[in-house]
Amino acid sequence: MFVGWIRGKTLKDDLESFEAIQSIDSNLVFTSYQSNPSLAFAAYDGNRMHGLLTAYPFEDTIFINNFYYSKELEESDRVRLLSLLLQNINEARSIISLAKRGDEKLFEPLGFKPYARFEELLFSGGGVSFNFSSTTAKSISQENYQTTLKKFDKKAWHEDRYDYIHNCVAKSSTLMLSNALGYQHSYISTKGFVKISPWVMELDTPVEAEKFLRGVIYHRGLKKITAFAPQVKEIIELYESYSFQRVQQHTLLYLGSKPKIDLEMIYAL
């Protein structure tokens, strides 16, 4: 097994083959690689990709935004992917990553510590019916979303993540809802799944948050919707009140100095 930098030349094909055995957000992987090829690593058995990791550097932190591996990839090679990232970054920055249950054991030996629990939530249709008037739709369709995004995202994450969201996460399937109190970005991630990511609201704005959730359900029609939300009572209850199911627990981990994140503002990672 070769573990090293991602092979850019064959990446599109490699991702296509990898997607057949593993559910991945291949567009996000590709844009992340394009933004920061030096922070993108993969494991190959011959020409076949068996794992990958990409990361995005912000001013104070580095965010591992993709970490996938096949069942065949041995644990030592999974750790090697993480180690390669650590070797290739400046130690002064903290690293954050969302690890699914069971993956903590890969991160912890490298010094990662838990920051907060997250829930993976899935909406498969059904649930309560609601009115979504044109007035409501208009109230969350502010055209100049950049100002709100910059303001509240930075307030929640204490980092300027605009370029990341704008250049890396946003794609042709993007739906951006926003008003003066928050923004919500969603896109089609994989196999027709809609992923809410990211979604940030001003503190103590539950009524506005509910409008955004109705908005995404309404606009995305019958598609399945996923989101990764912190275990903040009000946030999880909001999702559950619209028939989102808890699928799996995850842990937000960090390495280095503890980053400052206002979880109460983060409705989706």
Place this chain on the structure above:
Amino acid sequence: MISINDTTLRDGEQAPYVAFNTKEKLQIATLLYESGANELEVGIPAMGKQERSDLKEILALKLPIPVMSWNRAIMEDLEASLECGVGAVDLSIPVSDILIDVKFKGNRDLLLKNLERVVKSAKQEGLYVCIGGEDASRAEENFLKEVLIFGKELGADRFRYCDTVGILTPHQTYQNISLLTDLELLDIEMHTHNDFGMATANAIAGIEAGAKSVNTTVIGLGERAGNASFEQVLMSLTHQFNEKRKIYPSKLTKLVNSVAKAAKKEIASNSPIIGEHIFSHESGIHVSGMIRSNNSYEAFKPEEVGLNRHYPIGKHSGSATLLYHLKCSGLEPSREKVQKLLPKVRNIVTERKVVLSAQELKELYLCS
């Protein structure tokens, strides 16, 4: 040939937070001799029993070079040196008004009277005598001349010109030493300090002005910012003064490492002569030149001082470095592909602040 009178075991050990044990002193003394020191100043017998015991052990090594002790110019100190059996002494007197006021309440006559008594006694005992002119760089020129004339009359062999607080520039040093060497009274020895980072440069300027010997310390160890460095002076005399000195790289490396370890000092990677990275060429233009000719950007060969040449793959590397390493890895790299790889290499190194290994470069090249 200029005499390197190394004082690592005296002034070097006077560096703050430094203390050598007997074993370390014996090893350093031996390595200094093997590395090319012509004389050693190894301690201050008046400090006490242990210091005298150490000095005796160093003398028992029977190194075939003169071994000197440092003394105040008073009988008590001289007697301590005589007890050790040294053949050469530095007898120190303050020569600036600032220190004469502090130590002799401004009484120059008393100072000279002491000097006369001690120098005469030392000479009667058959010792080689160096008069140590403490703070000479702040002394009155006429008083310095008076001391030199007096010293000559007393039978002293040498005058140590001390820039005790390291205030001189090389040009000033050259002028000051020229005045003294023109007198043709006593041989002049340079003793310079590094407070403005000019210790070695001033020592060399003194030699250019006619000084016959120079005090050094390994890795420039010494009071405050330290002294002229042994390794720098040694290499300067060899290469800049064309002295025929045989330098044994392995001994020099061992000496430097032993002193650094005993003194618990780190050697900076860019330290002249001994720094690990001083033969590392990263910038594209330099590497390109070095690959064509090793003389392009090196003052002397790394092998002379036990170091190796490197072409690190870093932010400033050009295609020549990448091609060189890729070829060494057994590849036949394409120039066009290497050119495209350069920004990637720069990004990686800038982010992680560690250069790429040859293996990493190979992987990166193959992945691109």
